[in-house]
Amino acid sequence: MRVNQVYSHGKKHDSSRISRSPQRLKNIKRQKGKYPLLAEKIVQMSDIILEILDSRFIKETRNSEIEDMIKRENKKIIYVFNKSDLIDLEKIDRGYIEKLNPKVFVSCTKRGGIKELRDRIKILAGKVKEHVDKRANKITVGVVGYPNTGKSSVINLLSGKNATRTGSEAGFTKGIIKVKLTSDILLVDSPGIIPNKEYSSSNNLVMSQHTKLGARAYNQVKEPEVAVAEIMKEFPSIIENFYDIDSDGDSEVLIENLGRQRKFLIKGNKVDEDRTARLILKDWQEGKIKRI
Ligand SMILES: Nc1nc2c(ncn2[C@@H]2O[C@H](COP(=O)(O)OP(=O)(O)OP(=O)(O)O)[C@@H](O)[C@H]2O)c(=O)[nH]1
Ligand SMILES: [Mg+2]
Structure with a gap:
């Protein structure tokens, strides 16, 4: 899997040369208007949505705008708590996560929880097929979440292919990427999305919060x-x-x-x-x- 050392321009990483090209900054500014529309499109095209959350910041990486959209559109959700290798599971706020169902703890680096997630997707896909006449079509599983939570990494592990590129910078995936999971289940990768109401490119505190979450990359923060x-x-x-x-x-x-x-x-x-x-x-x- 391509991880950590590769930037979107494909060069090997060198921490002493951190790029802040004007194009990158322009991409971030465009993010606000562009991605919420994309989120709507993904929710509409999907039968099941995986919301990828950072286990260290479950509350903060939930996107209420997307979750509301999922409810409104009557789609199925699976909460995926990724990067679980970075937390102490004993110390997690059980009361808070109790309400988030179905959920799976995953670690892409340790390859933990992937089989359980794959099984859950298959079970839900079976249920969707019972309710909707999907015999002729594939079940679409949209993968959404804040930037850098590990959406692309989860897709690569689920599918067993390096189908979509991953990187340590937020804003790595730029468009919709479709990857086959089984002969009748399609995974859809998407760019990280910060809710409209939380986005700011001028408020230092908001930007710092997003940097803490990894949603704004270290080489992009002002x-x-x-x-x-x-x-x-x-x-x-x-x-x-x-x-x-x-x-x-x-x-x-x-x-x-x-x-x-x-x-x-x-x-x-x-x-x-x-x-x-x-x-x-x-x-x-x-x-x-x-x-x-
Ligand atoms: N420690 C740890 N790191 C992870 C895990 N999953 C992903 N990462 C790292 O997190 C970074 C982001 O992973 P991606 O899969 O590119 O995340 P993404 O959500 O697709 O990011 P965008 O496309 O930028 O929104 C990479 O450096 C990954 O190696 C995990 O379970 N544990
Ligand atoms: Mg990605």
Whole structure:
């Protein structure tokens, strides 16, 4: 499977060269108007929808606009809690997830839960066929979710093919991609979607939240230091332990020390704060810094 090291332009990853091309920024700006329409299209064309959530941020990565659409259109949903390797299952808020059914915990990196998910899809597909006259047609399974939650990775594992590309940057998948699961079940990959009402390309706090979730890529965020401060506020000791730097919960101190340690310096022997902050965001978004 193509993971982590490949950017959408196909070049090998080099953390010291983080690109922020004007085209990428233009793509993000376009995202707002473009993808909600796509979400509607996917819900309409699908019989079953897999909502891929990040197990670390289940509440935050639910898209209520898409879920409402699914209900309105009377389609079936399966909640897929991906990246479960990055959490302690014992500590999960059972009360909250109790209502989300059917659900499957999955880890694409550890290949866990995939068989259970495949079986659930097949059972639901059977039920859909009973209710609708689908004998002649394929059952369509739309895969939706916030950017970077692992939609494409789930599809690749389910189908056993590297049919759709994956990458550590949010906004990797650009259009609808159809992949055969069985002779009568079709999977549909889609670009990550942030709900319209939550989207902002100007509010720093909103952008930092999305960066924390991985929905806005570390190389696309405008002020990486602000995003690091947001993550530090919530998980100070996790970040400090990962880099083995004691900063008393102060993100500026952490960036300063880490930058010096890595020799990320600019003119005047100053720390390159932007580059250092982006490195932290990259490690965070790639799941290197675990919340366990
Ligand atoms: N630790 C961990 N990482 C995962 C898992 N699933 C996916 N990833 C990583 O998460 C990143 C995003 O995966 P993708 O499958 O490209 O996610 P996506 O939802 O298709 O992303 P977009 O197309 O950008 O919306 C990649 O770096 C994957 O390797 C998982 O279960 N555990
Ligand atoms: Mg994708």
